[in-house]
Amino acid sequence: WHNVVTALFCLLFIFALPLLLFPLYMQQAGSVVLDVPPGSVLGAFVSSGDLITSIGQYPTPDRESFAHALAALKFSNDTRGFCLQSDFVAQSEDDLECCLPFVDNQILGLSPASSSDDATKHKNSGSQCFILGDTVQYHCLQPRLMTNVHTCSVSHPCSEQHVHNDDDHSEEVHEIVADGDCYFPVLPKDHKLIEIRLSDRARASERQIYFQGQPEMLAHSVILSNYMPRFAAVLDFSGLYRPVVSLNIPRKLDRLFRYTFSISLCLAILNMAPVYFLDGEATAILFVKLFFPRMTPRTHQSIKSISLKAGTTLLLCNIFVSLSYAL
Secondary structure (H helix, E strand, O other), rough: OOOHHHHHHHHHHHHHHHOOOOOOOOOOOOOOEOOOOOOOOOOOOOOOEEOOOOOOOOOOOHHHHHHHHHHHHHHHOOOEEEOOOHHHHHHHHHHHHHHOOOOOHHOOOOOOHHHHHHHHHHHHHOOEEEEEEOOEEEEEEEEHHHOOOOHHHHHHHOEEEEEOOOOOOOEEEEEOOOOOOEEEEHHHHOOEEEEEEEEEOOOEEEEEEEEOHHHHHHOOOOOEOOOOOOOOHHHHHHHHHHHHHHOHHHHHHHHHHHHHHHHHHHHHHOOOOOOOHHHHHHHHHHHHHOOOOOOOHHHHHHHHHHHHHHHHHHHHHHHHHHHHHHO
């Protein structure tokens, strides 16, 4: 019975874990980055302790919403672009050879000879092919020069205006979202341009990065948690914030309770099996009398003996087969 009680207590702790950790950890603040695996595409931009607050247009308050956002982005047709001013485009524009893998030479106005000669030169130049809105104007731009720019889409262009009333409801005020024109990156098939918003609660700072590729690649690029330590600023001041996050204490406690629950429940079930030297040996006669109350005591003992022998034989065979596979 003590194994059953232990299993019930562990089950209670599993469901009450968020409440038990409430004084030390908070939830729904964002997907907390525990670690970045080696070779991750986000390795140079994300570190342990960062909070991923949104992916694209989808908020990510926890790990589950992070996975749902990636699934939604995979099938989304809402292509994201950048609001760029004409003077920036003129200063950062490169030759058009970076658009060769996506666009025909005749559309770009390039001869086959020049395109073949310069393809290798521009392959690793860092230029990205962009198209202006819904036109056929292609540009090779340097994404690394794009800082503090707004994003746009077909449904939300750069020149979009929101109309609202002021405080006294006497006149309408027009608010410009962003200046410039919307330039969309020309991407390979199944690739997306995904905006990732990050927050560093320990230092009260926010930033955004852009990922180009298949959304499902992000699922294996970071290890996330739902729990963020409270008093992040104090922990960061003492240099303990990122080590505390990396320890992932909530996950370890959750696993401890789950493993203990599984082991205790299995032991409780095994201990009640009709096997010699286990509690099932003593309780076997009780079950026999419960299900066959009108039989004689001699018959009860015979059924008990057969049940114990059969149960012990099955257990020994199971152990033997398991050891054979292990060897």
